[in-house]
Amino acid sequence: MTVRGILAGLMTGFLFGLGLCLSGMTSPAVVQGFLDIGGAWNPALVFVMAGGVAVTFLGYHFLVPKSRPLWGSAYVLPAATRIDTPLLAGAAIFGVGWGLAGYCPGPAVVSLASGRPSVFVFVLSMAAGMILVRWMRGPSRASMAPRAAEDNI
């Protein structure tokens, strides 16, 4: 699985990065333009989400093998199903940071390729925030659980 896993990671990461760049999401001004309903609203992100969700929804439901992934033994999917306080608080906090800088994790990582020091500052701060939560939560809780068969991907 490892070599094929690495190949799958490289391919899908590259495709994902291409998509983010082409769609304008690697420009914080475009993202903040979408969030700026009180100003010159830029709906670009709606088109990205529509294209992305349409393809992913259809692919997940009709293309992904039912028993197990082609190059793996099991699907690894979120274990949680309840809408709880960490989900709501986390999403709310994420949104504030997203609005402040116009970066979510994907576009920020892709933008490292520009070599701009300020993007590195953002990504390092983001990693620090993730480490803080992981450290406070402790090692006990597994957030993802392997599933032999996808009941509902």
Next chain:
Amino acid sequence: MHPFLLAVIGGVLIGISAVLLMTLSGRIAGISGIVGGLLPPAPAPDRSWRLAFILGLVAAPAGLRVLTGDALIGPPTAGIPALVAAGLLVGIGTALGSGCTSGHGICGVSRLSSRSIVAVLVFIATGMVTVFVTRHLIGA
């Protein structure tokens, strides 16, 4: 090409990537989760495909530059103090909320996960409030 058409094409590429990663490796294409699994304490045991995915992400602009002559990466709009604060909030928020725009927004919504649909509505709402406050109440 019109930016909105490019946005749809970009979204379709993101969708193909998400479907491919699920089909081949059985994984959710959620960037915050993929990055988080590499970080201490207790990094995930499966670090190689995560690093490969990130390598692919960072290589994409170079590929685009070869194809079109432009990597299409815009400049940051915020200063360093705001970028530090925003980075911390994005890191804390996505770790606590188990996902970001990709994991919840693309993959979770496509799985019709109620957690993801709620998360997306919440982070778009607080993002909009934040931009409104910083641009129209505080900012010039």
